[in-house]
Amino acid sequence: MIDPFDTGSLRESILEAWSSSPTRLREDSASESDLVRGGYRDRLLTELAQNAADAAARAGVPGRLAVWTDGDGTVHVANTGAALDVSGVQALTALRASAKTAGDVGVGQFGVGFTAVRSVSDEVEVRSRQGGVVFSARRTLDALGRRGMSVPESGVPVLRLAWPVEVPPAAGFDTEILLTLRPEVDAESFASGFADEAVDLLLELEALDSIEIDGVVMTCIRTELDDTSTEVAIGARTWRQFTTPAARWLAPVVDGIPVPVHADVLRAPTRSDELLSLPALVIADVPMQPDRRRVLPGVSLNEVAHGYADFVASLPAASRVSFVPEVGFARSEVDGMLRDLIFGRLSCEPWLPGARGRDLVPERSNVVADAGEELVSVVVDVVPDLVTAALSGARHASALAAVGVHRIGLAGLAELLGGQHREPRWWQRLFDALAPLVVDGTAAEELAALPVPLADGRTVTGPRTTVIGSDASATVTWVRLVHPDAVSPLLTRLGAREATAFELLTDPALEAALDDLDWDDRDSVETLVHAVLALAGDAGELPGWLGGLPLEDEHGELRSADELLLPGAPLADLLVRDSPFGVLAPALVDRFGERALRAVGVGWGLSVVRDELPTGPDHDLDDEPAWWSSLSVEPDALVAVRDLDLVASDAWSEALTVLLDDPSTRAALTDRNGYTAWWLRRHARLHDRRPIEFRAPSDDTFAGLLDPLDHPRADELATVLSASECEDVDCARVLLRALADPERSPTPAVIARTHTLVATAVAEGRIEVSDIDPPDRVRTLGGIVVDASRALVIDKPWLASVVPPDVAVLSDMVTALALADVLDIRPASEGIGAEVLGVGRVSSWDREPGAVLACAVMGVPLPRGGLVIHRELVVRLTGAVSGEHSVPWWVTEDGTVHCTERWERPRGV
Template structure:
């Protein structure tokens, strides 16, 4: 038997040492036992794989490891550098390793094989050796050495053997299992470790466990990133100066590790909570399970930021350690170092395409690609929008990325000089982030560009006007049209229309200032008139007519003191009217309709004033009209410049007024200023309108002439009413009643007397200004001297006063009529004495009275009545003689009736 490694000499030397020092034997036995039960428990495949990786590295060949179950035990074969003398010495020395490079070469880790059995062979192409607990025990007995209580050390005595490794392999370890060891279970455990070992030991290319082969395939992804595949598992690997970093990948996305251990290079017991696997060299305790106290660890993080930067941009934050409790001291040191590495080095994708250091970076939570694109050159250090969601927030916070809220964004934008179009894109892009009242409040100070070129702070101070723009609109804080996004309304901007802008008091001040020589009238007109065109459908404030416009001579006049060329109003005004004609160029640019809406005349202009408080609107006789009101009107609407009509052109002026819908409406408002003024001042054929009636109004037919005008019906409010409203009207009617040339019908006479009496009773008429007429109209239609007339104020006197003397109105107001006409009432002018006694009765007991009541459908009078077979009254006063009458009321108030004349008419008089 050959002994190329001097195994016999090594065994003899060890036995001599044990014989010389039994304590040494016990120490070796205890050390081996501790290693098997402690540091190298469950590490058989790991330790043999490390030896295989080292052998392959030394030979410069791809490592292969084969594990199978043979008839004589567990076989673990590998390729690479074969067993040598230093390796044999290390295997039998327990405390010595033959390591010169790599991760280990047959050192104390080989003790792990004893977890399976204590009969072990190491077969190599350069020579083979064997270890045996049984043979060691026999040798000790032959040498007369007492066996320790803990048993004999299996790996201290080595024997040469002629066994050869399996074909195709350079070294093979064969372990005969002790009773109770299930090799199938051992292989199942090893299968679970195989993939990790191929990651940890790059010198190994494949591991076969029974019939299952695990092969590591690498693919260069560029940028220092390598894809490592073992079976159906994939990792992305990055080699940094002091460590290799790997992260699992599924479907092209990284899957951060939740919990792992430090791999130095194989798994230790140092738990880590980093999101990636780390494989590195570290100073470990002899059992290679723990890092030596005080060993340097932080340098392992060097280059981690480059690893993260090599990943796709959207996946980088997944490799940031999130806040949490460290799994131990090593984990705490390494986490801190990784975070420092990430904070201080560029790896975050910036919105402008650069890589950013987190400490220099900012993130706007919830940002979109559109918003980020707008803000790229406005907010320095802004990260890509893909990293602005909730999923990345904790990672970015962990590395100190500055979180920009909406309020901070508004501060950063303050003072920036940007085009209005840029602001418009910003507001549109910000809209998805404004989801509640808090967001609205945070953006309260965001800058807003105005139409006049200024940029102001805060949407709440500006107004939005669709279609409203232009540099000249500077009396309101109007948002520039290119920036007028709906978001501004949500942030507090006021939505306005052209009418709102034109009604702003600041514009009125600007117009007033123009008349004081301040400002450019042409510029203001150029800004105002397009707005007037947009707002023409609504009523404009009256003061807007004061806008200066050039007339045909180039002189400035208020718009409402100008007429359009060819305006029909010019034909009805007095020659000396103050109206000029607006310049043709203004009409060409802005159009006649716009100028008319502003107040430039075509027909009569209309003044509008909301909530007026007094007669201060420059209307003719406005104070007199105001005195007719019981209270201030909510809205004053009146036709202007009626006092400028040529007296001879009123028919045409009335046609102009009635033909315009707006002014025609005012003519129908009898109590309004316009109709009131026309009644007082307008004349047709020399007759005031108040003395003319509408052709379809019969109230004063025969007394007042109808207006002979095509639009008479539309002018009803400006004509005489169906009532008497003025002393002048009463005076006219009294004159017409006394005019024998007029022939009013009896009904008109009675109605006119009634209306005169009611006006007198109501205090409408100034009786001191009226002279009592010398002649009055009787109900018969004849005109009689007032001294001979009698006003009917008692119904029973109708039959005794001649119709040619009887002035009839209404019994209820007869007294007022008598006072107005200075005519005696019948109750004073006529006395009557009932002749004959008659018989006293009750109305309800007189059949004739009942029949009359039923026929007339009137209630039967209550109380007493005196019935006469023939009722005769002896008259005195203005009428004398005896007269037969159907009924009479004597001075005591008793009613007398003629029994034969109880007809419905009499009953109705009761």
């Protein structure tokens, strides 16, 4: 048999060595056994694939590897590439040596790893284009027997002795290995298990283009993307590969996007036992122990990690941060070394997607926590080296922190924004973009120092001190008014106060600004006036102090608003000739409208003073102290028409109509107890008389005494300006003067009613008697006016029948004495003496049927006291009335009631 590799000489030298040194035989046996059981367990396909990749690389041809089984339990492993040669045979039989040369990076053909075949077979045949060899436990055992050598306890070293084979490899392949499986190894399951390893091997061994397992071909297609990046596709799976001088980094691609792995091992180039937690697969040229399971002690991994940042930078921007290793414990010593080196590289090299589109160095970069695209686009000029918005969320926070990115919260952002000078629209964009981040009170508090642009051009710190108005309030200067172009709902959530036109114009700050305004500074005056008038038209009723607003009159002079009248104002025709009012400049009316000007106090009709919490008569109203002192209780609010004292005396009829027509003055007028009605009752003049001297045409309470008010709206006015009762001393004086006027012709009922009303006011304390001068003349029940000295107030009901009507002054019996006090005339009981004549029948109320019947009919209880019944009752009177008088009943000083036999209950008993 042809022996191209001179295996006979190799066998002889090895057998000779074993014969001369039995220890060497035991060592070779033990070494092979250790490699099979330890270093190369479960690595059969890996080691054979490495041989195939090395052969393809040597030959410079596409590497193909095929595995199939025969029915007799033989496994075939064939590959393309360089054929078996002498050095390869020597390496196979040397056990501790390899045919790898300096150019064989990462693989070694037919080196120590070939020992892995012994894990499944004792009969191994290597067929190649230039010849083959076979390794056989049986033949080795025979050779030892012929030499008289005993077999070591660990068994014969099968891979030390080789015999020539002349059978060529399978068609299409350059080398074929046949493994006769031991009986305990199932050929079908053994070969099918290779399929799980095939994908990894195609990734790891670039020289291999395909692996076929029992007819199923897996092909690796590598597409170059650029100088360093390659797309690797194996079946339906794809990886993105980045190549550095010391390593290849691979990331699986899912739906076109590179995604991280969660756990793997170091591949050098095939899988080792060094556990890794890196997010990418790494295939590196790292010195390994002979079994290629562990890295040699003391090996530096710096070059391996050197290109990782470049690999991350080569990925799509959306995927990069996911390739920062997760913070946590390392899975192995090698993993810890690599992680530390990679974190260091990632921190100081540019790869992090920036908001401006360029890659940033993480340790010099900033990220605004949870910022959206809009917020990032707004603050990109404020925050240096700002990371893209896609990375601002919490899920990326740990990764960015691990590489030194500075994370800026809301408080930090507010601080960075301080001192910024931007257009109001920019601030509005900022506020709107910040709004989604303010989800609770803590977030709002962090933005407490957020700058806010004001309408006056300033920028202030903190929304809580600002006010939000309308477009019309853009020129407001007395409060911190947010510029209209910067208004955002966020400001309200952060404490800015939304203010209506009314709230702005009633703000104490405006009152203070008016007080401090320099009228000689025309620019300041114009600014404030225009700001106020721009709002006043929609503000409703405003406080009286706004009447101090300086406005130009028709002559160009500045005057307080409440000293001016609108052009054509009807009030101008009602005022006295020397009225202090001027006429407003028409240009202001054209610009701001009558409504705004009237709201700040410019006159049209009479204007109103308002004070929600008055503390005294300090409103510059005519005769105000007198009104204030007339009140029994201080008012809770003051609403009063001012300047009533400036109305001409002959213009009051028209003036009252104007007051009724204007809703604001009408409200003040119709409050009978208010200042306006009080003043008008006393000071206004209608037909040269005060309104209190008239009565409503529809009210007959004082008919014949007071004239009906002569005005188109008399009943409306009379309800507040005239009297239907005696409510105060002024009213009492008017009524008493009317009663004493002989030109008046009231009915007895009106006379009695009027006396009763006056007396009641005194009795109830509404009027002090000392405030009324007693009249010299009084009106009696008979309707005539007599000297007060002649009149008598009927204070006892039985006196009514003896006092003549032309002398009698009547009110009800309850107030008779009060009336006598007011009029300073005698009560009838004091001016008349009486004596009952004759003797009657003494009885009691309960004995008289007539008395009982009368009381029952009238629904009153029976009186108590003495009762004397006369057939005819006659009394003798002395004093103001004298003579004998026949009367129906009488009461003597001791309280005894005298009456006639014809029973009728005496009134008043």
